[in-house]
Amino acid sequence: MIGISGASGAWYAQRLMEVLLSERTHEVHLVVSDYGRRLLFDESGIKNLTLKELVPSLAKRKDAAAIEKRLFIHPNKDVGAVIASGSFLHDGMVVIPCSSASLGAIATGSGSNLLTRAAMVTLKERRPLIICHREMPLSLIDIRNMETLALAGATICSPNPGFYLLPKTVQAIVDFTVGKVLDLLHVEHDLKTRWTGETPRA
Numbered sequence: 001m002i003g004i005s006g007a008s009g010a011w012y013a014q015r016l017m018e019v020l021l022s023e024r025t026h027e028v029h030l031v032v033s034d035y036g037r038r039l040l041f042d043e044s045g046i047k048n049l050t051l052k053e054l055v056p057s058l059a060k061r062k063d064a065a066a067i068e069k070r071l072f073i074h075p076n077k078d079v080g081a082v083i084a085s086g087s088f089l090h091d092g093m094v095v096i097p098c099s100s101a102s103l104g105a106i107a108t109g110s111g112s113n114l115l116t117r118a119a120m121v122t123l124k125e126r127r128p129l130i131i132c133h134r135e136m137p138l139s140l141i142d143i144r145n146m147e148t149l150a151l152a153g154a155t156i157c158s159p160n161p162g163f164y165l166l167p168k169t170v171q172a173i174v175d176f177t178v179g180k181v182l183d184l185l186h187v188e189h190d191l192k193t194r195w196t197g198e199t200p201r202a
Contacts, residue, residue, distance in 0.1 A: 001083055001093040001122070002028055003115040006035025007134040009097030010043040011170075012159055015178045016096060018055045019189055021067050026187070029072045029083050029090070030054075031115045033102065036076075049073045076114045083118045084111075092128030092185050093119055097159070100135050100142050106154075107145035129154040130184050132177070155184055165192055 004013045020026040032040065032049060040046035040054075051068045052059040058067050074081040082088050095102060095115070102116060111117035122129040131154050133146065146156050159177040167173050172192070179193030 001090055001118060002030050003093060003095040003098075003102075003119065004030070004032045004036040004040065005095060005097065005099040005102035005115060006033060006039050007097040007099035007102075008039065008043065009132070009134040009159060010040050010046075011174050012132065012134075012177055013096050014044065014055060015171075015174050016094065016181060017071070018057060019178060019182065019191070020187070021051075021055065021058055021070060024066075027070045027072065029074060031074045031076055031081075031083065031118060033076050033099075033113060033115050035099065035101075036115075039097070074114055079111065079114050079117050081114055081118075084114060084121060086121050086125045088121075090122075090127065091187075092130065093122040094130040094132065094181055094185070095119060096130070096132035096181065097134035098131050100133070100139070100145075103131065103133055103142060103145050103149070106131070107148040123149075123152050123154060126153060128185060130157050130181055131155065132157050132159055132181065134159055157181060157184060162193070162195070164195055 017028055020028050046053045051071055074083055105116040106119045109120055111120050119129055150156055161173045161176045175191040176193050179189055179191035182189045
Protein backbone atom coordinates (compact mmCIF):
# COMPACT_ATOMS: atom_id res chain seq x y z
CA MET A 1 0.00 0.00 0.00
CA ILE A 2 1.10 3.54 -0.69
CA GLY A 3 -0.09 6.63 1.12
CA ILE A 4 0.69 10.09 -0.21
CA SER A 5 0.35 13.07 2.11
CA GLY A 6 1.06 16.77 1.70
CA ALA A 7 4.83 17.11 2.00
CA SER A 8 7.10 17.77 -0.96
CA GLY A 9 8.20 14.58 -2.69
CA ALA A 10 5.58 13.50 -5.23
CA TRP A 11 8.29 12.08 -7.48
CA TYR A 12 9.25 9.52 -4.84
CA ALA A 13 5.71 8.14 -4.74
CA GLN A 14 5.35 8.15 -8.52
CA ARG A 15 8.63 6.30 -9.02
CA LEU A 16 7.72 3.74 -6.36
CA MET A 17 4.43 3.06 -8.11
CA GLU A 18 6.21 2.80 -11.44
CA VAL A 19 8.66 0.18 -10.20
CA LEU A 20 6.04 -1.88 -8.37
CA LEU A 21 3.52 -1.86 -11.21
CA SER A 22 6.17 -2.65 -13.81
CA GLU A 23 6.29 -6.16 -12.37
CA ARG A 24 3.30 -8.33 -13.15
CA THR A 25 3.11 -9.79 -9.65
CA HIS A 26 2.56 -6.59 -7.66
CA GLU A 27 -0.67 -4.82 -6.78
CA VAL A 28 -0.67 -1.27 -5.48
CA HIS A 29 -3.38 0.10 -3.20
CA LEU A 30 -3.14 3.88 -3.16
CA VAL A 31 -4.64 6.47 -0.85
CA VAL A 32 -3.94 10.20 -1.15
CA SER A 33 -4.76 12.78 1.49
CA ASP A 34 -6.42 16.06 0.55
CA TYR A 35 -3.12 17.91 0.83
CA GLY A 36 -1.48 15.04 -1.02
CA ARG A 37 -3.69 15.75 -4.00
CA ARG A 38 -2.56 19.39 -3.89
CA LEU A 39 1.03 18.17 -3.76
CA LEU A 40 0.59 15.95 -6.82
CA PHE A 41 -0.86 18.88 -8.73
CA ASP A 42 1.79 21.38 -7.65
CA GLU A 43 4.78 19.11 -8.31
CA SER A 44 3.59 16.91 -11.16
CA GLY A 45 0.53 18.63 -12.64
CA ILE A 46 -1.70 15.70 -11.68
CA LYS A 47 -5.39 16.57 -11.60
CA ASN A 48 -6.89 13.07 -11.61
CA LEU A 49 -5.74 9.97 -9.79
CA THR A 50 -5.41 7.73 -12.81
CA LEU A 51 -2.61 5.55 -14.15
CA LYS A 52 -2.25 7.90 -17.11
CA GLU A 53 -1.48 10.88 -14.90
CA LEU A 54 0.24 9.17 -11.99
CA VAL A 55 2.61 7.01 -14.03
CA PRO A 56 2.56 8.18 -17.68
CA SER A 57 5.32 5.77 -18.73
CA LEU A 58 3.20 2.74 -17.83
CA ALA A 59 0.07 4.16 -19.43
CA LYS A 60 1.90 4.11 -22.76
CA ARG A 61 2.73 0.41 -22.60
CA LYS A 62 0.83 -2.19 -24.59
CA ASP A 63 -0.23 -3.91 -21.37
CA ALA A 64 -1.50 -0.67 -19.79
CA ALA A 65 -5.00 -2.08 -19.32
CA ALA A 66 -3.65 -5.03 -17.34
CA ILE A 67 -1.43 -2.74 -15.26
CA GLU A 68 -4.38 -0.49 -14.46
CA LYS A 69 -6.23 -3.47 -13.00
CA ARG A 70 -3.45 -3.82 -10.43
CA LEU A 71 -3.74 -0.22 -9.27
CA PHE A 72 -6.48 0.28 -6.67
CA ILE A 73 -7.21 3.88 -5.71
CA HIS A 74 -9.17 4.45 -2.51
CA PRO A 75 -10.88 7.72 -1.49
CA ASN A 76 -9.22 9.20 1.58
CA LYS A 77 -12.57 9.86 3.26
CA ASP A 78 -13.66 6.22 2.96
CA VAL A 79 -12.51 4.88 6.33
CA GLY A 80 -14.54 1.76 5.61
CA ALA A 81 -12.42 0.81 2.59
CA VAL A 82 -10.86 -2.64 2.48
CA ILE A 83 -7.38 -1.35 3.39
CA ALA A 84 -8.77 -0.02 6.69
CA SER A 85 -9.42 -3.57 7.88
CA GLY A 86 -6.93 -5.77 9.68
CA SER A 87 -8.29 -8.72 7.69
CA PHE A 88 -6.87 -7.19 4.49
CA LEU A 89 -3.60 -8.98 3.82
CA HIS A 90 -0.72 -7.00 2.35
CA ASP A 91 3.06 -6.87 2.40
CA GLY A 92 3.38 -3.44 3.99
CA MET A 93 2.47 0.22 3.75
CA VAL A 94 4.66 3.14 2.73
CA VAL A 95 3.66 6.73 3.49
CA ILE A 96 5.71 8.61 0.92
CA PRO A 97 6.02 11.50 1.28
CA CYS A 98 4.82 11.82 4.86
CA SER A 99 4.02 15.28 6.21
CA SER A 100 4.46 16.25 9.85
CA ALA A 101 0.68 16.44 10.15
CA SER A 102 0.21 12.85 8.97
CA LEU A 103 3.19 11.75 11.08
CA GLY A 104 1.50 13.18 14.16
CA ALA A 105 -1.90 11.75 13.32
CA ILE A 106 -0.50 8.24 12.88
CA ALA A 107 1.61 8.50 16.04
CA THR A 108 -1.38 9.55 18.15
CA GLY A 109 -3.74 6.96 16.72
CA SER A 110 -5.98 9.39 14.89
CA GLY A 111 -7.76 7.40 12.21
CA SER A 112 -9.94 10.22 10.95
CA ASN A 113 -9.07 9.53 7.31
CA LEU A 114 -8.19 6.43 5.33
CA LEU A 115 -4.47 7.13 5.08
CA THR A 116 -3.93 7.38 8.83
CA ARG A 117 -6.45 4.61 9.55
CA ALA A 118 -4.68 2.20 7.18
CA ALA A 119 -1.32 3.08 8.74
CA MET A 120 -2.68 2.43 12.24
CA VAL A 121 -4.08 -0.93 11.17
CA THR A 122 -0.75 -1.83 9.55
CA LEU A 123 0.96 -1.26 12.90
CA LYS A 124 -1.74 -3.14 14.80
CA GLU A 125 -1.33 -6.16 12.57
CA ARG A 126 2.49 -6.04 12.88
CA ARG A 127 3.02 -5.50 9.18
CA PRO A 128 5.77 -3.24 7.83
CA LEU A 129 4.95 0.45 8.04
CA ILE A 130 7.53 2.68 6.38
CA ILE A 131 7.34 6.39 7.07
CA CYS A 132 9.19 8.62 4.60
CA HIS A 133 8.94 11.90 6.47
CA ARG A 134 9.84 14.71 4.08
CA GLU A 135 10.02 17.87 6.15
CA MET A 136 12.92 19.66 7.82
CA PRO A 137 14.14 20.94 10.15
CA LEU A 138 12.53 18.70 12.73
CA SER A 139 10.68 20.07 15.71
CA LEU A 140 10.74 18.28 19.04
CA ILE A 141 7.17 17.23 18.29
CA ASP A 142 8.31 15.55 15.05
CA ILE A 143 11.15 13.78 16.85
CA ARG A 144 8.87 12.47 19.58
CA ASN A 145 6.28 11.35 17.05
CA MET A 146 9.01 9.46 15.19
CA GLU A 147 10.11 7.87 18.45
CA THR A 148 6.55 6.80 19.21
CA LEU A 149 6.16 5.21 15.79
CA ALA A 150 9.56 3.54 15.91
CA LEU A 151 8.74 2.02 19.30
CA ALA A 152 5.42 0.82 17.88
CA GLY A 153 7.23 -1.00 15.05
CA ALA A 154 7.34 1.48 12.18
CA THR A 155 10.47 2.18 10.17
CA ILE A 156 11.43 5.83 9.73
CA CYS A 157 12.98 6.08 6.28
CA SER A 158 13.74 9.73 5.57
CA PRO A 159 14.49 10.44 1.89
CA ASN A 160 18.17 11.24 2.38
CA PRO A 161 20.22 10.48 -0.74
CA GLY A 162 23.57 8.75 -0.64
CA PHE A 163 26.01 10.66 -2.80
CA TYR A 164 28.64 7.92 -2.73
CA LEU A 165 27.14 6.59 -5.98
CA LEU A 166 27.89 9.96 -7.63
CA PRO A 167 24.37 10.64 -8.95
CA LYS A 168 24.25 12.85 -12.02
CA THR A 169 20.49 13.30 -12.32
CA VAL A 170 17.51 14.02 -10.10
CA GLN A 171 16.15 10.63 -11.19
CA ALA A 172 19.19 8.90 -9.71
CA ILE A 173 18.65 10.69 -6.39
CA VAL A 174 14.97 9.70 -6.38
CA ASP A 175 15.87 6.11 -7.24
CA PHE A 176 18.21 5.90 -4.26
CA THR A 177 15.36 6.51 -1.81
CA VAL A 178 12.89 4.35 -3.71
CA GLY A 179 15.43 1.52 -3.77
CA LYS A 180 15.81 1.77 0.00
CA VAL A 181 12.03 1.55 0.42
CA LEU A 182 11.86 -1.50 -1.84
CA ASP A 183 14.62 -3.15 0.18
CA LEU A 184 12.59 -2.61 3.35
CA LEU A 185 9.61 -4.23 1.63
CA HIS A 186 11.82 -7.13 0.50
CA VAL A 187 11.02 -6.39 -3.14
CA GLU A 188 13.75 -7.18 -5.65
CA HIS A 189 14.79 -4.33 -7.93
CA ASP A 190 17.68 -3.13 -10.05
CA LEU A 191 17.87 0.45 -8.80
CA LYS A 192 21.33 1.62 -7.79
CA THR A 193 21.31 1.97 -4.01
CA ARG A 194 24.06 -0.25 -2.62
CA TRP A 195 27.64 0.51 -1.70
CA THR A 196 30.01 -2.05 -3.20
CA GLY A 197 33.20 -0.95 -1.48
CA GLU A 198 34.55 0.50 -4.69
CA THR A 199 34.52 4.15 -5.67
CA PRO A 200 32.36 4.51 -8.81
CA ARG A 201 33.93 6.18 -11.80
CA ALA A 202 32.83 9.70 -12.53
